[in-house]
């Protein structure tokens with residue numbers, strides 16, 4: 001029997017960000033392994049025309065929750081969606097709901113955040129810093145609270161090369177930033193943002209660092225732990241391999257590569273691709289929740305959830321495997337071009353690829369759409385992909401060292417059964433198998449493509465290859481014809497090649513006649 005699973009039995013758990021990528025997998029696992037838990041409160045806002053109930057209904061009826069419905073048939077009754085907007089004072093939670101949360105919650109998992117790299121400083125601070133402070137304040141009023149688990153990111157200190165499981169101070173106090181945002185107007189905030197974030201690459205990582213500082217400063221006597229996952233990818237094992245449902249992180253680039261939009265990207269091939277499967281990234285907080293509540297460590301512990309130091313994989317290996325999977329086994333439907341990847345570290349080559357292999361074909365394709373009376377779209381799509389690629393460049397060209405003492409210590413504290421049920425040991429991960437399932441998952445669960453369409457997609461790739469050869473041959477002949485018309489040297493080379501071929505053929509014919 002799993003000690004951790006038993007620990008969550010009968011508990012009231014509060015999750016923020018439960019509708020997000022990590023939040024959904026966290027909820028799924030809790031219901032599947034501890035079906036006797038009392039209730040999961042989730043703080044949700046209405047979105048995209050859907051009410052809270054519709055959003056919950058959609059999640060519970062998704063493929064991800066299929067196993068849960070077998071193990072915990074009354075899951076609908078155990079999930080309590082509470083209207084909340086983390087951008088607002090007191091999260092705009094009603095008095096009654098707040099009362100219930102304060103008096104009943106045993107464990108908090110704080111996952112909600114804005115993960116956009118280009119968010120405004122105001123919004124990112126509000127969500128990643130102020131809302132965290134507000135939640136801690138709420139937590140301090142919860143008499144039954146046993147543990148508060150804060151999900152941060154391994155990149156909150158990506159301005160450092162070696163990162164320990166400690167909280168590093170930010171140059172400007174979070175409180176000062178929160179206060180100044182109250183009276184500064186948006187234009188000024190955006191102007192000072194680059195000066196504030198200094199050597200952090202974006203607003204997201206910077207505000208996550210501030211969020212950690214707030215957790216440290218406002219921890220009071222709460223029992224808190226911080227988890228720092230690196231780049232979270234599709235599920236490795238549970239509830240089934242390859243599940244993924246958003247285009248963040250690697251997912252957008254994998255699609256862009258598979259569809260043949262992106263042929264090259266500025267990447268250091270040997271840099272470590274620190275991916276962590278989402279099921280691993282939620283098993284660790286679940287184990288930490290138990291450990292923090294039961295063992296009550298004297299100080300607040302930070303846990304790194306990374307793969308680089310235990311089972312490293314580099315971008316080269318990852319890129320090759322992604323492409324091999326697309327080319328040989330599971331191509332995407334209606335690809336624009338055959339998938340191909342060139343990793344370059346040079347700015348000049350990147351600019352060249354962008355102009356010749358990305359923007360030019362997009363313009364030509366849009367011209368074709370225009371000629372056939374259709375809506376132009378390729379240039380817009382391409383620009384969006386290139387913008388995303390350039391935002392991710394920072395992470396594709398550096399390696400970090402994260403120490404994992406606390407994570408390894410926790411692993412050794414678990415019983416063999418818990419090590420199996422709440423596995424976060426990435427040393428057991430087989431990267432090639434994982435990437436294959438990942439790519440398959442992107443096709444099935446994210447793009448919702450039918451597996452029955454694979455033969456047609458393979459045919460399409462063959463047609464693209466033939467078009468590619470034809471196009472290159474035609475281009476070569478045209479350029480050559482123009483050169484011959486204009487340059488004596490080109491004419492001489494041409495005569496040399498033709499006479500060489502002629503002589504070779506004559507010799508070949510003569511020797512085969514002699515043999516007969």
Ligand SMILES: CCCCCCCCCCCCCCCCCCCCCCCC(=O)SCCNC(=O)CCNC(=O)[C@H](O)C(C)(C)COP(=O)(O)OP(=O)(O)OC[C@H]1O[C@@H](n2cnc3c(N)ncnc32)[C@H](O)[C@@H]1OP(=O)(O)O
Pocket residue numbers: 115116117118153154155230231232245246247248249250251253254257262263264265318319322323340341342343384387388391392395396
């Ligand atoms: C040579 C070929 C290369 C490939 C070779 C083979 C593959 C190689 C291996 C795989 C590559 C791996 C790449 C790794 C990338 C490394 C990432 C490192 C990140 C580390 C950071 C730390 C990790 C974290 O802590 S948190 C998560 C990180 N956060 C993100 O990833 C968010 C990043 N995204 C953004 O900030 C923005 O999206 C941005 C700025 C990049 C683009 O913004 P823009 O405004 O231009 O576009 P969007 O409006 O955001 O979206 C465009 C389009 O997509 C739709 N969309 C957006 N989000 C989602 C979603 N979650 N789900 C579904 N759809 C979404 C959106 O609606 C838009 O569609 P429209 O139709 O245009 O409306």
Ligand SMILES: NC(=O)C1=CN([C@@H]2O[C@H](COP(=O)(O)OP(=O)(O)OC[C@H]3O[C@@H](n4cnc5c(N)ncnc54)[C@H](OP(=O)(O)O)[C@@H]3O)[C@@H](O)[C@H]2O)C=CC1
Pocket residue numbers: 016017018019020021022023043044045046047084085086087110111112113114115127151152153154208228229230231232233246248249
């Ligand atoms: N994905 C990754 O690669 C990594 C993620 N992390 C961390 O993990 C955590 C979860 O990330 P992930 O699941 O990927 O992010 P998602 O973007 O998928 O989910 C974010 C969640 O926050 C919620 N949220 C955002 N704004 C509000 C708001 N104003 N009020 C209420 N809820 C809100 C979203 O709700 P809604 O659905 O309504 O938008 C959603 O549930 C974050 O703290 C992130 O920093 C760390 C490392 C890597």
